[in-house]
Amino acid sequence: MDSKILEKSTLYSAFSELGKRISLPQGIFYWSGRAKKEAELNGTIGAAYAYENDFIKDGQSEWLPCYLNGINEYFKNLDINDLVPYTAISGISELRDIWKNWIIYKSLLNEKEDKEKLDRLKKYITTPIITTGVTNGIFLICSLLLNANEYIITPNKRWGNYDNIIKGFLGAKIKSFNYFREQQFNFEGFEEAIDEVAVVQDKILILLNFPNNPTGHVPTKEESLKLIELLQAKQKEVKKPILVIIDDAYEPYIHADNVINRSLFYHLQDLEENIIPIKLDGATKELLLYGARIGFVTIGLKPKWTKNDKELEILKNEIDNKLSGLIRSTISNCNHFYQALMINLFNTKGSEEILAMREPVQNLLKERYMKINSELKKIKNPNISVDPNSGGFFTFININPDYGKASEFAELLMTKYNVGVIPIEKPDENVNGIRIAYCSIDITQIPEIVKRIKNALADF
Ligand SMILES: Cc1ncc(COP(=O)(O)O)c(C=O)c1O
Secondary structure, three states, rough: OOOHHHHHHHHHHHHHHHHHHHOOOOHHHHHHHHHHHOEEEEEEOOEEEEEHHHHHOOOOOEEEEOOOOHHHHHHOOOHHHHHOOOOOOOOOHHHHHHHHHHHHHHHHOOOOOHHHHHHHHHHHEOOOOEEOOHHHHHHHHHHHHHHOOEEEEEEEEOOOHHHEEEEEEHHOOOEEHHHHHHOOEEEHHHHHHHHHHHHHHEEEEEEOOOOOOOOOOEEEHHHHHHHHHHHHHHHHHEEEEOEEEEEEEOOOOOOOEOOOOHHHHHHHHHHHEEEEEEEEEEEHOOOOOOOHHOEEEEEEOOHHHOOHHHHHHHHHEEEEEHHHHHHHOOOOOOHHHHHHHHHHHHHHHHHHHHHHHHHHHHHHHHHHHHHHHHHHHHOOOEEEEEEOOOOOOOEEEEEEOOOOOOOHHHHHHHHHEEEOOOEEHHHHHHHEEEEEEEHHOOHHHHHHHHHHHHHHHHHH
């Protein structure tokens, strides 16, 4: 949104550089707002929705945001001390420990236990600090690492809010690369981006997100090994620290067998090189509590940085102090109620039962994922391609820019076919396509939505 009237005012003349630079991009809100009013089939909403009786035994037929079966109990009977007081700046220590144990527990879910690696994980990751959702975690960690005008590498298809935080807020720069090449992660583009940044900076910052928003991509096991080898080789070559921020917002939603089924954080943490992983989590999608606004930042430290356990503890405290300084100077501390709720949940249910509570929603999303991909395969049109996708909430259809602009296609879909999608158009970064949020489309509607997309393409 521009600020034409505001810019002429005395108020604007008093704005800081940040005040002048920042704005709320209207794209997603514009399309989802219109879809709510105009579309019969709405694929714009990035939250998991379903008929309650499809994910809750004995649920109603109401269309609702998906939630953990049994979570309602935790909204009742909280002690006044769990509601009213401030929490510690970096979060309630009991929840921080619970989340650290949860991270350790998840490291073993799909992997044979390797005692040495497990001990190292337990010892060398920081105790997560609590943030206001993943968004705030991205903001805090980027504030910690990025000066204005410095680069962070992240692919051309990414969550749009990265741009608001990195460019809009911090005045830093994004070194973008084309995410895919021949339907695979684009290693060449990624490597080039690292090379270019290594020339101008003493550190390489990378921000990755799997399952990805907007594509749904998760690296295959081969891709992930290649990615790690590439990072190792580059670190040796450029001899600069490589910090890899892993946005794990959609971590549990893996829908295919041939892709990695745990966060890339774990593998990066095992590496000896100065490849420093930073894990960003949120209760938001992981525990289906969007409104809770609880997230976590966890940093993987390297054994060679400290001489003994005492030094390691001091190092952790010093990192904590830095992050706490950032929290204190921005949000002061996070929501008490939901931290208390999560403590109660973990203490009464335990990790295994929490996984079981979430399973119906995971299954439901997986069924939709399979359905939408099998339907999309039926569209034979050389002007479109579907990005590799194996997890998360979304799928992305590229439209050949010579065929037409994604926003014009979305307009046609909305006005003539009553289908709402989010167009993403970034000509400078080779992005022209539509994101379909199957997380909020019932499976029975998927064939129809794809049929309408197919017809609209013929009509475009
Ligand atoms: C990739 C990605 N990261 C982070 C977020 C934000 O998470 P939160 O709501 O916990 O701030 C989203 C939300 O859409 C997202 O898609």
